[in-house]
Amino acid sequence: MIQDCTWAIGGEAGFGINSAGFMLAKACSRNGYGIVGSNEYPSLIRGGHNFVSLRISAADIFAPKATVDILVALNKETVALHTKQLASNALVLYDPNDYEWKKEDVAGDVTLVAIPFSELVKKLQGDAVMRNTIALGATMMFLGKELSFLTAVIKDIFMKKGEEVIQENIKIATEGYTYAKSNFASIISHILAPGEIKDPKLIMNVCEAVGLGAIAGGMKFAAIYPMTPINALIPFFTDNAKKFNIVYKQPEDEIAGINMAVGASLAGARSMVATSGGGFALMVEAVSMTGIMEVPLVINLGMRPGPATGMPTWSEQAELRMAIHAGHGEFPRIVLAPGDVEEGYTLTKKAFDLADEFQIPVLILTDKYLNETQWQMSATVVKDMTQVASTTTVNAADLKETPPFKRYSVNTQTGVSVRSLPGMKSGEYIANSYEHEEDGFTTEDAGVRVAQVDKRLKKAQAILQKAFKPIVSGEDVADITFVSFGSLKGVIREAVTTLTKSGKSVKHIHFAWVYPMPIDIGTMLAKEKHLVCIEQNATGQLASVIKEATGITIKDVWRKYDGRQWTVEEIVNKLTVNS
Amino acid sequence: MEDIFTTQTKPTWCPGCGNFGIWMALKNAITKLAIPREQVVIVYGVGCHGNMRDWMHVYGVQGLHGRTIPLAQGIKLANSNLHVIVVSGDGDCLGEGGNHFIHAAKRNPNITVLVHNNEVYALTTGQASPTAEVGFLTKSTPAGVVDPPFNPSTLSILSGGTFAARGFAGDIVGLTDLIEKAISHKGFSVVDVLQPCVTFDKVHTYEWYRKRVQKVNITGEKLQDRVAAIEIARLWGDKIPIGVFFQTVLPTSEEREISLENGPLYLRPIPIAEVQQTVAQLK
Numbered sequence: 046m047i048q049d050c051t052w053a054i055g056g057e058a059g060f061g062i063n064s065a066g067f068m069l070a071k072a073c074s075r076n077g078y079g080i081v082g083s084n085e086y087p088s089l090i091r092g093g094h095n096f097v098s099l100r101i102s103a104a105d106i107f108a109p110k111a112t113v114d115i116l117v118a119l120n121k122e123t124v125a126l127h128t129k130q131l132a133s134n135a136l137v138l139y140d141p142n143d144y145e146w147k148k149e150d151v152a153g154d155v156t157l158v159a160i161p162f163s164e165l166v167k168k169l170q171g172d173a174v175m176r177n178t179i180a181l182g183a184t185m186m187f188l189g190k191e192l193s194f195l196t197a198v199i200k201d202i203f204m205k206k207g208e209e210v211i212q213e214n215i216k217i218a219t220e221g222y223t224y225a226k227s228n229f230a231s232i233i234s235h236i237l238a239p240g241e242i243k244d245p246k247l248i249m250n251v252c253e254a255v256g257l258g259a260i261a262g263g264m265k266f267a268a269i270y271p272m273t274p275i276n277a278l279i280p281f282f283t284d285n286a287k288k289f290n291i292v293y294k295q296p297e298d299e300i301a302g303i304n305m306a307v308g309a310s311l312a313g314a315r316s317m318v319a320t321s322g323g324g325f326a327l328m329v330e331a332v333s334m335t336g337i338m339e340v341p342l343v344i345n346l347g348m349r350p351g352p353a354t355g356m357p358t359w360s361e362q363a364e365l366r367m368a369i370h371a372g373h374g375e376f377p378r379i380v381l382a383p384g385d386v387e388e389g390y391t392l393t394k395k396a397f398d399l400a401d402e403f404q405i406p407v408l409i410l411t412d413k414y415l416n417e418t419q420w421q422m423s424a425t426v427v428k429d430m431t432q433v434a435s436t437t438t439v440n441a442a443d444l445k446e447t448p449p450f451k452r453y454s455v456n457t458q459t460g461v462s463v464r465s466l467p468g469m470k471s472g473e474y475i476a477n478s479y480e481h482e483e484d485g486f487t488t489e490d491a492g493v494r495v496a497q498v499d500k501r502l503k504k505a506q507a508i509l510q511k512a513f514k515p516i517v518s519g520e521d522v523a524d525i526t527f528v529s530f531g532s533l534k535g536v537i538r539e540a541v542t543t544l545t546k547s548g549k550s551v552k553h554i555h556f557a558w559v560y561p562m563p564i565d566i567g568t569m570l571a572k573e574k575h576l577v578c579i580e581q582n583a584t585g586q587l588a589s590v591i592k593e594a595t596g597i598t599i600k601d602v603w604r605k606y607d608g609r610q611w612t613v614e615e616i617v618n619k620l621t622v623n624s
Numbered sequence: 625m626e627d628i629f630t631t632q633t634k635p636t637w638c639p640g641c642g643n644f645g646i647w648m649a650l651k652n653a654i655t656k657l658a659i660p661r662e663q664v665v666i667v668y669g670v671g672c673h674g675n676m677r678d679w680m681h682v683y684g685v686q687g688l689h690g691r692t693i694p695l696a697q698g699i700k701l702a703n704s705n706l707h708v709i710v711v712s713g714d715g716d717c718l719g720e721g722g723n724h725f726i727h728a729a730k731r732n733p734n735i736t737v738l739v740h741n742n743e744v745y746a747l748t749t750g751q752a753s754p755t756a757e758v759g760f761l762t763k764s765t766p767a768g769v770v771d772p773p774f775n776p777s778t779l780s781i782l783s784g785g786t787f788a789a790r791g792f793a794g795d796i797v798g799l800t801d802l803i804e805k806a807i808s809h810k811g812f813s814v815v816d817v818l819q820p821c822v823t824f825d826k827v828h829t830y831e832w833y834r835k836r837v838q839k840v841n842i843t844g845e846k847l848q849d850r851v852a853a854i855e856i857a858r859l860w861g862d863k864i865p866i867g868v869f870f871q872t873v874l875p876t877s878e879e880r881e882i883s884l885e886n887g888p889l890y891l892r893p894i895p896i897a898e899v900q901q902t903v904a905q906l907k
Contacts, residue, residue, distance in 0.1 A: 151672040247907055286881075287883055296724060300691065308700075311702075313891075475677050
């Protein structure tokens with residue numbers, strides 16, 4: 046029995062590659078297995094080839110694996126393209142009518158499993174696309190699972206399509222299972238140990254987690270111009286617009302998008318935009334406007350390799366500096382970087398409260414890797430839907446004709462002054478992108494200017510009171526301390542586990558609240574013996590932000606900027622080779 | 625009638641500036657329509673026109689140069705009860721913000737756009753604007769403008785706008801009527817206002833316009849004819865038509881949002897039960 050297995054399926058677009066991966070992921074997750082599903086290979090390969098891999102484990106997992114244990118090839122190309130990824134003793138399920146593979150065609154000690162997918166589907170008068178279901182049925186046999194494991198999911202997924210479709214799919218899955226059992230029952234190398242996870246899990250990517258967090262955080266308006274890798278957020282909002290009480294608007298460009306969101310926020314609707322680096326570059330002038338107008342806004346910046354159009358479907362963490370500095374003039378902001386789906390949900394929900402509390406822009410940094418990988422999250426995380434009541438909007442009954450409402454009153458402890466919403470009688474003011482007096486009137490007076498800048502920047506102190514410290518895991522005192530932010534959380538977490546098992550002394554400090562750097566970070570890092578900052582960029586942006594905040598120079602900065610996420614294996618090997 | 629719109633600030637426009645006439649007509653129109661001032665949001669662009677924010681007592685939003693129209697759409701989507709008016713210039717909404725102007729016309733939000741059209745960038749001391757005529761001498765075109773101008777009216781009609789009118793800042797009574805009609809119109813209404821710049825434009829004076837403007841009175845089916853409207857709106861020269869060129873009723877951007885059926889967006893509750901239901905499907 047094995048604890049961990051990566052299953053993958055490849056074929057042309059339209060072969061049901063994604064839906065097969067989705068069904069298996071759901072089936073495994075419901076039966077107590079950890080899953081991570083990736084599809085990060087398509088743009089590497091010539092047009093139309095789809096490839097999905099699903100890591101399945103008896104326990105919780107936090108990153109994909111580079112190697113494949115069971116490969117389902119719905120065409121010849123799949124085997125040719127992915128043979129190098131095959132683990133030793135991998136199974137390759139292929140249709141002998143596509144191409145008769147020989148042992149020497151594939152690398153390593155691989156078992157070739159010939160299953161006539163097309164013939165079996167034809168025999169049952171099924172559609173050609175249902176070859177994926179034959180493969181799923183057969184997969185159940187090789188994983189040593191009952192077919193019911195899969196059929197329960199088939200029933201749920203096809204419920205809307207009716208009993209006939211359900212039965213047809215079950216019939217075809219059964220055919221695949223039976224064929225495998227009659228011909229390959231002797232293959233027992235990939236039987237999975239029972240799933241150990243007890244609490245119910247949800248399956249989603251970080252885009253969906255951000256979307257869910259936004260709704261739970263009271264978001265009412267989103268303006269998003271499509272851009273990889275935040276596109277999955279759009280159908281999440283549009284499919285549910287009516288029941289979520291929200292408006293999603295597709296603007297003519299990112300500039301319009303952020304200005305619409307600022308307008309909606311001014312009128313009292315919690316608002317957000319989402320984009321990638323190029324789109325964010327267009328938004329920057331309006332980010333600065335939120336600073337002086339003191340308008341709450343949440344910005345999801347999904348990073349991908351730049352500069353300019355760069356490598357649009359790959360991953361990078363090279364926009365931390367941009368997120369911190371974007372916008373002319375000086376004004377406070379918060380930058381958060383979720384490391385997994387749970388943080389995608391909780392930090393986005395929190396971002397809306399923080400934006401409202403401090404009347405500032407809050408940025409949520411995600412990336413292609415997080416946004417387009419399927420992860421698990423405990424269902425209990427979403428149970429907490431408690432809302433923080435806004436204290437920074439004036440009570441309409443408190444507004445009087447005289448004295449006039451001072452929207453930008455400098456008489457505050459935290460720098461935050463209450464705002465009125467258009468429509469409130471006697472609350473009229475000017476939301477002004479020019480420097481302004483306390484009631485919003487334009488000014489160029491030196492004293493007022495200084496007072497207003499000081500008022501806005503005063504928020505930074507109050508913001509730091511809310512900042513949460515990085516998550517520390519691994520040994521208390523370790524020879525090596527990895528430092529990271531955002532999407533490297535899961536990869537390093539697994540690397541730490543592997544290294545600890547092999548006798549290395551390692552720990553991990555992970556930042557989800559990145560900017561402004563929480564107080565006492567310097568003291569915390571100074572205690573560590575040997576810091577190694579791992580980043581998905583070429584210039585070590587996190588290390589430089591840490592140096593700026595603490596004066597501490599992290600000498601070892603491991604950088605990766607080929608568009609491919611750091612893998613657990615790469616980190617383990619690098620440390621092993623270095624020491 | 626008492627002017628309820630005055631503020632602590634006195635206007636700083638040049639004496640005789642066309643902006644005075646537009647400001648007066650706008651105040652008249654809001655007063656005649658009896659809209660409470662807290663229900664009015666005016667979004668101002670950057671330019672001489674935008675300085676109106678400091679002497680106009682309503683909810684004011686001073687945006688970035690060129691970005692008035694998306695700001696206004698966001699406000700209207702969040703609270704569709706508000707009367708949202710854009711006070712913009714020819715440079716603001718046809719130069720920097722041209723893309724937003726045509727896309728707003730296409731969407732038909734229920735907002736009103738006043739284009740303070742004086743053919744120059746006056747706040748930056750007199751460069752040519754996108755509506756400047758060929759041959760016009762400005763600081764940025766010492767040998768005369770070479771590129772042909774935009775026409776705000778034809779552009780809005782062609783792009784899908786549902787109300788297009790042209791007025792003259794020197795005709796406050798007529799302009800009041802046009803602005804009143806524009807605000808009352810359900811949909812994207814644009815009033816192109818011919819506005820003399822007394823400081824940087826010695827050609828297009830009040831006198832120059834008075835000799836040329838001619839009121840048109842288009843009614844009935846002809847008012848809903850886009851092609852006929854463009855034919856009239858494009859006329860420029862010895863005779864410049866003013867009046868309402870085009871008006872039709874089509875579903876507005878807000879009406880097309882299913883989530884707004886139950887009232888203004890900003891008041892909608894957080895759908896806790898629906899979120900839990902969505903979450904259940906992710907298992």
